[in-house]
Amino acid sequence: MPPPHETHDRVIADIAVVGAGAAGLFAATWAGRRAHAGGSRPTILALDGAAKLGAKVLVAGGGRCNVTHHAVSSDDFAGSTPGAVRAVLARWSVADTVAFFADLGVPLKREPTGKLFPVSDDAHSVLDALLRAARAAGARLAHPWRVASVSADADGLFDIRRDTARDADTLARHPAGPDADPVLRHDRVLARRLILATGGMALPRSGSDGGGYAIASALGHSITEHVRPALVPLILADAPPASTPNAPAPPNAPAAPAPPPPGVAEALRSLSGVAALATLRLHTGSGKRTHQATGPLLCTHFGLSGPAALDISRHLTHLRHTDAGAHLRASFLPALTTQAADAMLLTARALSPLRALCVPPHALPERLVRALCALAGAPPAEPMTSLTKPARRALAAALTDLPLPVTGDRGFTHAETTAGGVPLAELHLATMASRAQSHLFVCGELCDVDGRIGGFNFQWAWASGHLAGVAAASSLAQ
Ligand SMILES: Cc1cc2nc3c(=O)[nH]c(=O)nc-3n(C[C@H](O)[C@H](O)[C@H](O)COP(=O)(O)OP(=O)(O)OC[C@H]3O[C@@H](n4cnc5c(N)ncnc54)[C@H](O)[C@@H]3O)c2cc1C
Structure with a gap:
């Protein structure tokens, strides 16, 4: 893979993906694959604040990872509008998900509930495949590299600043191994294209703690008025027993x-x-x-x-x-x-x-x-x-x-997903490109879309991540 251009204090990448969860890994993979198909080899950098990648993939489906559902439609989702959700889902089908994982040696099986799990019944096989696919597509995965802020500079580059204090703390607890990406030495990344895939707020200890909302807002997006836990116990x-008799209801009260x-x-x-x-x-x-x-x-x-x-x-x-x-x-x-x-x-x-x-x-x-x-x-x-x-x-x-x-x-700590986020009305739905900021793409749980139980949230992550990755790479060639 080509090295990113490095100066003493910064790295310059063609595409930076912030958040290497399900959507971010998919976006990085498809950005690389699309670029290679067009004969180019851009530098793709996926930055994630977590010490270990893929926490949510590993806990999903009770450790078996419910990758998708055999029948997915916009009726299985809330947030934004059904038409907008449908427009994104239509561009990446369940069959595409099944074929993607089968190609990586992870066949899926359908259970009587309609949920699809890896035949291995082990979420590690799904995460390993995602990481392999991203690396094979030329993406570099740098973590812990927690993004503190992003601004768009006058040259049209995204100036991505690191949360150095937080990463130092993470590194103190989880020292980087010998394979750590050299990008970890740098605290600043400049990128020509930016894909935001920071997730929502569910399971905040996984690293998805809502930090992405401030980044999206700083780049011109609104966040829905309410961001709430969904799929939550x-x-x-x-x-308590009433100690005083209730006051009589006023006349005509419902x-x-x-x-x-x-x-x-x-x-x-x-x-x-x-x-x-x-x-x-x-x-x-x-x-x-x-x-x-x-x-x-x-x-x-x-x-x-x-x-x-x-x-x-x-x-x-x-x-x-x-x-x-x-x-x-x-x-x-x-x-x-x-x-x-x-x-x-x-x-x-x-x-x-x-x-x-x-x-x-x-x-x-x-x-x-x-x-x-x-x-x-x-x-x-x-x-x-x-x-x-x-x-x-x-x-x-x-x-x-x-x-x-x-x-x-039980709140975000026990929720499986987030209701609210970046409204789909602020994105071009064929590409997940921002309407507010050129060369910015948004995907995954960060969007105002939440699915019901059954593999629907991952299908959203795959569908929106695929669109964002392909579009970011295609836009480099234009
Ligand atoms: C317990 C549990 C079980 C689940 N089970 C299923 C299931 O079986 N099937 C299903 O379809 N869905 C399931 N889900 C939901 C599914 O996991 C999510 O919808 C999906 O992971 C969202 O993907 P994402 O990439 O958008 O966000 P995430 O997976 O949350 O990934 C976001 C990434 O961004 C990183 N990040 C955040 N902010 C920053 C920052 N500022 N700088 C750098 N990195 C940052 C985080 O560290 C994280 O790695 C489950 C969720 C939970 C919590």
């Missing part, structure tokens, strides 16, 4: 949502480790349903996690910002209405709730059924003939329409 807490029955949070939190298929429905304060998510729901010591809770989380947070009464309701029998569940319990009245609900087709976990019975005041092990009508109806409601006292979320 939810906290449950019971309201009907307040019925509060969750006391003890729901404690009941679900005590089930830590229990998982069940559930649908979580998001309602406005006035009761209108706006979103729902179906999938495994995991009870934890703090509240709720698992795909259903993670998928609905960004919509709840978003809605609550404008509607304090927005709330979630859970159904553990997603195929049944409350009325149908009541009818089912009536039909099965010779059985106990445990006998009726813990076997197929419902197959609910016994501890969950016991907890819901306790909330409804129904004895779990006695035949339902002994249930009063109100208790049976309360059980049907607890099974299908349980209000959840969600008081907050």
Whole structure:
């Protein structure tokens, strides 16, 4: 690979990629591949503040890395607009992702959920392939090289300054090995093209701590008004018992949502480790349903996690910002209405709730059924003939329409992605080129796009990183 031009205090690169995560590595790879296809060999430098690259690839999918999903559409994403997301996704398909990794010796397999994982079931195989591909395409990966600021100078070069104090601290804890890139000696990089791939704020200890927003802003971009954790576990807490009677509602006030029955949070939190298929429905304060998510729901010591809770989380947070009464309701029998569940319990009245609900087709976990019975005041092990009508109806409601006292979320430290970022309206969607700053490209989680659980966020990183890399290299030739 060609050495970058070096002076005593700076390095001059053709293309600098800031952030060598999924999107940045993809962008660096495709910049190199496109340039080589056109007969040129630009210097491509990927700078990352992390001591070790690829932290998120390695933790993804529980260490197996859910690389993509067999069916990806703009409906699987939030943020910006569906049309804008579609325009980017259309230029890099799931088949392209599959072929890319297969070419690198990492075949993917599809699981019954539609998620695609490496056949190896090991995220290291994905990260190794990404690093190999980037290096083979001529990219130099310098880390830790934390970018403090970027400005565009009068000659049209990007002047990239290092956060020397932070890197010194990182190097003190993780000394650079003998293969460390010589670029580490320098604190300044000048680049003809800049690709910003700094991610969002999820899992900040990985190095993605939102520093990229200031860089994008300094180069003329806006950041959405709100940047919030998405795919984030939810906290449950019971309201303290009211010590004084509620003031009467003023006349004509909208009907307040019925509060969750006391003890729901404690009941679900005590089930830590229990998982069940559930649908979580998001309602406005006035009761209108706006979103729902179906999938495994995991009870934890703090509240709720698992795909259903993670998928609905960004919509709840978003809605609550404008509607304090927005709330979630859970159904553990997603195929049944409350009325149908009541009818089912009536039909099965010779059985106990445990006998009726813990076997197929419902197959609910016994501890969950016991907890819901306790909330409804129904004895779990006695035949339902002994249930009063109100208790049976309360059980049907607890099974299908349980209000959840969600008081907050676990924040960026526990989130899998970020809602908010650079609006796609500020980018040319065929190239991810900035509309605010020439020769700047933006990709990955830094953009205002967030996908649901299932490999969609990586597909976004691949699609947007590919476009940015190809376009940055092509623009050098113009
Ligand atoms: C626990 C967890 C599990 C996940 N599992 C999945 C999954 O299975 N499937 C899926 O599709 N998605 C998953 N995701 C989401 C996915 O990891 C992200 O959407 C994706 O990694 C985003 O890629 P990115 O390159 O845009 O950002 P990142 O991967 O966050 O990479 C950004 C890089 O930029 C560097 N950086 C940031 N600021 C600077 C700076 N100022 N200077 C230099 N470098 C900087 C960071 O060190 C980092 O290496 C998961 C996320 C988490 C947290």
